[in-house]
Amino acid sequence: MREHYREELEDINTCLVEMANSVGSAMSKATTALLDADVALADLVIAGDEHVDAVRESIEERCFTLLARQQPVATDLRTITTAMRIVADLERMGDLAVHVAKLARMRFPDSAVPAEVRPIFLEAGHVAQSLVAKTGAVIAQLDVQAAAELESDDDLMDALHRQLFTELLSPGWPHGMESAIDITLLGRYYERFADHAVSVARRVVYLVTGERQMQEAATP
C-alpha cells in the first residue's frame, strides 16, 4: 500500500509537469495564431482546453483520494495540498491561452496585432515559453534555482507590458480604438500567464524551504 502511495505521488507530479507543458504549448500556438491570423491553430487551442480541464479534474480527484485513503501528514500532506493549488494555476494559464486564441479568431482574417507591436508579442510568446519550461523544471526537480530565474522572466514580461502601453500612447497611434482595446487585453493575458507561472514556482519553493513568499506580483 505504502509503495503504491509513493508511486501515486510521483505520478501526480509527472502529470503536473505534463500539464505545464500542455498549457505552454497552448500559449505558444495561441501566439502563432495571433501573429499569423491562423484561425485553424486558434481553434486547436480553444478545443484543447477541454483536455486541460479534464487533466485538472483528474489530478484534483487523485489528490483528494490520496488524502482520504492515506491520511498523510507533514511533508506528504503539504505536497498534496500544494499540488491542488498548482493545478488551479496551470488551468488558469490554459484559460489565458484560450483568451489569446479567441481574440485571434475574433479578428480573423485580420491580425489583432498591428506591425508596431508585433515584435513585443513575439517576445512575449518567447518569454511565456521560457517561463513554462522553467515551471516544468521547478515542479519536476523541485529546482529552487529555476524558480529564481523564473522571477526575472516575469520582470521581462512586465517590461514588455510597459512597452505595449508606450506604443499605444505614442502620438498618432494609427490603428484606432478597437485595436487598442485588443492590445490592452492581450497584454494583460500574457502578464497574468506569467504571474501564474511565478505563483506555481513560489508554491514549490515554499514546499521545499518552508518559506512563504509574497503571492501577489507587483502589477497594477
Added chain:
Amino acid sequence: MREHYREELEDINTCLVEMANSVGSAMSKATTALLDADVALADLVIAGDEHVDAVRESIEERCFTLLARQQPVATDLRTITTAMRIVADLERMGDLAVHVAKLARMRFPDSAVPAEVRPIFLEAGHVAQSLVAKTGAVIAQLDVQAAAELESDDDLMDALHRQLFTELLSPGWPHGMESAIDITLLGRYYERFADHAVSVARRVVYLVTGERQMQEAATP
C-alpha cells in the same frame, strides 16, 4: 477532540464569510475612490490588502492543521479542501479591488472614469456588492438558490462590460488613449471579480450537490 473539530470547521466557515464581506467592502470603497477620485479611500483599500492576505494565510493554515490532526474523510474532507479553494478566490477578489484602487490613485487628482462611463462603473460597483452579499449567504448557509441568483448577477456584469466597449468604440470618443486603456483594464477587473464570486458559489454547490459545474465563465 471531536467537538473541538466541529467548532473549528464552523469557525473557519465564519472566517470565510467575514473574508467575503471584507473583499466586498474593499471593492465598494475602491469604486467610490474611483468615481470620486478619493485618494485617501484608495490608500485605505491598498493598505487593507495586507489584512486580507493574512486572513487567507491563517485560514489555509487552519485547514492544513485540521487535515493533519483530524484526518477527515468524505464530506468533512471535501469541506476543508473546498474552503482552501474558496479562500484563494476571495484573496484574488481582494487583489482586484486593490487594482481598481491603484488606478484611482494613479490618475489622482483626476478621475480615471469620464462622465460617459460613470453610470456603468456605478452600476458595476452595485453588482459587485450584490455578488458579494450572495457569496456570503452561499458560504454561510450553503444556499444553492443564492448561488443560482449569483449567476444572473454575473450575466449583468458581463452586460455592463459589453456596454463599456460600446462606449469606447462609439465614434468620437473624446478622452484619448490613456483613458481607454484605463477603462478596458477596469472593466476587466470588475468582470474577473464577478467570475471569482461565481467560482466560489459553484464550489459550494458542488460540495452540497456533488455536481461539478463548468468552472470557467464564458468570457473572452
